[in-house]
Amino acid sequence: MLMVKEGRPAIRTLQGWAIYVLLEAGAIRECEEHGWMQDRADPHARERAFAAARHDPPAGVSPDEAVAEMCDVLDSIGDTCPECPPEDHGVNP
Numbered sequence: 600m601l602m603v604k605e606g607r608p609a610i611r612t613l614q615g616w617a618i619y620v621l622l623e624a625g626a627i628r629e630c631e632e633h634g635w636m637q638d639r640a641d642p643h644a645r646e647r648a649f650a651a652a653r654h655d656p657p658a659g660v661s662p663d664e665a666v667a668e669m670c671d672v673l674d675s676i677g678d679t680c681p682e683c684p685p686e687d688h689g690v691n692p
């Protein structure tokens with residue numbers, strides 16, 4: 600059974616929590632037009648997010664699990680929005 604501490608906001612999924620913390624730290628951002636998450640490739644922001652995960656993981660989640668989930672989320676996020684036109688590649692006709 601998972602013990603859920605009182606007084607914390609309910610987090611529906613560990614992935615949702617990881618995305619929230621990464622957004623708060625500025626490690627990722629959301630495309631304003633399409634809502635896709637984009638990796639900002641900012642090592643300092645990532646470090647802040649990982650520090651938050653280790654120091655304050657969600658209720659019922661170990662720091663290691665929180666960090667691992669954050670890595671998975673970062674792996675799944677690209678550095679560009681898939682729906683935005685490329686800015687400088689110039690490969691599309």
Ligand SMILES: [Zn+2]
Binds near residue numbers: 631
């Ligand atoms: Zn976009």
